Amino acid sequence: MKDKIRIASGQGFWGDLPEAPVQQVTKGEVDYLVMDYLAEVTMSILQKQKNRNPKLGYARDLPELMKKLLPICLKKKIKVITNGGGVNPADCADEILKHAVDLGIEKLKIAVVLGDDIHDRLDELVETGIELNNMETGESIKSVIHKILSANVYFGAMPIVEALRNGADIVITGRTTDTGLTLAPMIYEFDWDVKDYDLMSAGTVAGHILECGAQSTGGNFLGDWQSIENMAEIGFPIAEAFPNGEIIITKHENTGGRVSYETVAEQLIYEIGDPTDYITPDCVADFSSIKLEDLGNNRVKVFNVKGKPETEFYKVSCSYEDGYAAVGSLTYSWPQALSKAKAADKILRKRLENLGLQFDEIRSEFIGYNATHESLAKKLDEDDINEIVLRVAVRSHDKNAVMRFGREIAPLILTGPPSVTGFAGGRPKPSDVVAYWPALIPKKLVIPKVKILTLS
Template identity: 75%
Template structure:
């Protein structure tokens, strides 16, 4: 058994710093590179791409990224684990193998984890009596069934462990939990069992720290953010894991950013609910048991993590089409910037009303004045504001109304209050609203599958 393994976070979301994974595998030693690409809305976007082209449906940044990092990973024996397979992990794996072939890399084993996608099985699942009620509203799914764009169960770490046991160099999954990507190599390397709940929870907490990339190493830090050094070349976090569940969070020395008690604590608090019950398919981790110790030099030791057995359910994330939205902006300058923006908003709303358009909601925000903190924003004296951006957004189930709204923004420039600018992006186009449907499914209705593809 290895004495320790180093797991590097390479992406915090799809669209994160493209250079980060490359720097993680080149600026120092690591054993694993883990990359989280999937947010709730991402699956529906990928499903739409797959509907248009059956070869798509995965994070298409991956082949280009692999072209850069595969030679390094092969050379240094770094394994790559990602959920960027989206709704088409197999196509993603094919694309990666094509890259390997082009680079002349032989003997590469790419594992594909599937079984999370239950969209085509919804009828069968609903017929079995599982209603997939919305966890937030309690509504049953059946009336919405035909509108569903995607439906995926969140798989845990163990299918990835199986892939590693089968010798995979690269593991590509669909909807696997962000935390499972980091936990899996620990289970595999240290032989943790499925009932070592404290250990599984330690790995899960490490996964939570790594899953948002540099947000754990100085990015988006609300403490003394100005003291974070070299953010331009920020180092993404690395989890140094030990067999007893001790984890040291760190980063490559030569890269910027900071790993200390404060930066790590902020990430631990990010998007959690009840901290005593952080539920994953692998375990229920207790965040109130986490002990942190600052070792200095960008090293934070985490230990003492406790956990409980996993639940009998997988969480399911479905998405469905729920109308359209559009958002348009114009910027008004001093003098009376805010007064002008407010007058323009009033004129626009009158025109929308006279056109008898149908909206579920119209929202007006004054960016530069109070768009972020609303009534909490400090009231600035009218004449002190240099400029304010009027941002108007609409939501409707009627496409034509949203489309027409987009045509009513630009005319305000010549038919409304003066000293207005900032309409360079063209007419706001209606965007489909993809609503999110969280549900639970008994685990026995989902069968994860692991397949090895080899070059």
């Protein structure tokens, strides 16, 4: 058994810094590269792509990236674990395998985690009495079941552990929790007892710190952000894990950013609810037990993590169609920039009303004034603001209403207040609104499968 493993985070979301994973495997020694691609918004985009072309539905830049990573990772024996398979991990793995053949690689094992997609089983499950009520509102799924686009269960670390035990060099999953990607190699390498919930929670906390990439190494840091050095070459986080569950968060030398008590603490409290009840498929971690010690030199120790047994349920995330939306914007300049933008908004709303169009919501924001902090924004001299962007967004179940809204923005330039610009992007087009339905399903009803693709 190894006495330490180093797990590097390569992506914090789909669209993160393209060079980061390459730097993680070249700028220093690591054993694993984990890449989190999925958020609910991402799942809906991937599902739309798969609906248009059944061979798609995964992070399309992942196979391209693997072309670069494969020769390095195979040579240095770095295993890659990622949920970039999205809603189509099988085709994603096939595409990577093709690249491997093109590169002349002769020996490779890619594991694919399948079984998280339960879309085809929804009717059957509901008919047999599985309620799938909305976790947040308690509503019955029957009101939306006819318009559901996708339904994916969040798996934890265990299918990845099985993949690693089968000798996988690369593990491609669908909807696996971000934390499971990091916990899995610890269970595998240290042969952890999966009923030791303090250890499961320690690995889960490490995963939470890694899952948003550079957000734990000085990116998006609200403390003294100006003092973070060399953000242009920011290093992504690395978790050094030990068999006793202690974790040290660090980054490669000669990279920018910072790993400190403050940068790690900010990531710990990111997107959590009740800290004593951080529920994953693997355990329930108690974030209030976590202790941090800043060891200096960009090293922070994470220890004393406590946890409780996992629940009997998986979370399911269903997406469904919920109308159309569009966003339009115009820029107004001094003098009276804000007054002009407000007047334009009124004119636009009057025109939409005169047309008798039905919207679920019309929202106007004044960027440069109060778009982010709304009523908390400091009052400014309306006549003296340099410029304001009027941003108007609409949502409706009537697609024609949203399309017509798109045609009412440009006319404001010649038929509204003066010194206006910024309409270069064309008419705002309706986009599909995809809403989410979070529910719970008994674990025994969903069995993960691991498929191994081998080149030998």
